[in-house]
Amino acid sequence: MNPADSPDRSTPVPTTSRTVLTGSDIERVLTRIAHEIIEANKGTEDLVLLGIPTRGYPLAQRLGQRIAAADPDVKVDELVGQLDVTMYRDDLRHGTSRTPAPTRIPGGGLDDKVVVLVDDVLYSGRTIRAALDALADIGRPKTVRLAVLVDRGHRELPIRADHVGKNLPTATSEKVKVRLAELDALDGEPVNEVVIEDHA
């Protein structure tokens, strides 16, 4: 059954669901990305990680903790911030109105910094397009890079990620669900996983 035809479109029951990253996979992937970020930046100088709400922010926090563990001069709250892109989206006229989340920029601002945008899933690329516009209104970073936990393809804009946790070939009918313990629980238990649900 096509999800559009299902009587309750808000919570379609997945016909299949498979786990593609477990909690410990996510840990390993984030450790690798943290080291890639330090390597690409040749250190931690001028580095700022900005998570895109909702799930980009806890991922940015986790990356920040790993970077801080690798370089004792770095403090997580001076490294990690949050960038809300709601007001810059190209689909504001559609669906329900979205409530913006706070934008928090670490004390030093963004001018001449190396900004790494962090998000959970890279799909059409439209969120990142909005994020780039949002960044331009806040400051002028030296470089902007993109780190994502999962790249599922189907780009609609010329955007690519610099650091990818896992490339996932998907069909557009599939949904990629990222669950992070900071925000998500299953049966009352905090859970870390990435699953693909198929509603086809």
Added chain:
Amino acid sequence: MKHLLSTYDLGREDAVRILDVAEEMATVGTREIKKLPALRGRTVATLFFEDSTRTRISFEAAAKRLSADVINFAAKGSSVSKGESLKDTAQTLEAIGAEAVVIRHGASGAAARLAETDWISSAVVNAGDGTHEHPTQALLDAFTLRQHWARVKGVDPLGTGLDGMSVVIVGDVLHSRVARSNLWLLKTLGADVTFVAPPTLLPIGADAWPCTINYDLDDALAAGPDAVMMLRVQAERMNAAYFPSTAEYSRRWGFDDARLAMLDARGLDDTIILHPGPMNRGLEISAGAADSPRAVVLQQVSNGVAVRMAVLYLLLSGDH
């Protein structure tokens, strides 16, 4: 939400959502580029049949910060003085491309009339209708109160209401749409509201409202309210003798220097003073009180822009 006509029928969830969105909108005012692209290419018309400074400017600033185009309409000097009706004026504005109409009108219910008829399909925002309601003023007051209350409590204002806060609203309740809108909204958000006014300036039926009524300002202040809102004495609406003299009004119901000193003497350091403006200095509020650190009048004005941005954003985004 399709229109914003009153706070009477605004639920707590919607009210908190507007305040939460306004919280994010307020941060735009502190940035280098004070503009968001959210309403790019949309048109907001302000339709003012009554005089206004801050409300019209505030809506205009809010629309512009969201990148909307603004058409300003003031009844004075327009075809209204040639006898054009509200319906024709509104339809003209919509034909020019307005998607949201912000209306202030001397007749209670004018905004609801625009919203509920098939005259226009735009979103309607009530910016004050007669002595009925002024919802965005109440929302900006609630926003200002919530920021203060959260600071006193040491919590993050996001998602919270005004539970347990006591607010005293003083003055010309009879003619005040601000008082009515505030009463409904502050009650919805969980605050306790006390009206203090001369009996002549309370409407018939006010005893049925969900608030305490007190005729004695000193008595109400002695109870240690968390905020005091002084209403403007609306001389332009007073066609009868509601009180003997302005001096007597000021002495009994004005926030004067003596009452300011009384708050200090009682150690009520966290009591703030609000006024919707424009202030009649020396009548309902003394210059000393208006300029004291307790007065949040200018914060109210800048919060007004953030709240109106939130309202315009929520009305003009999403499917309708």
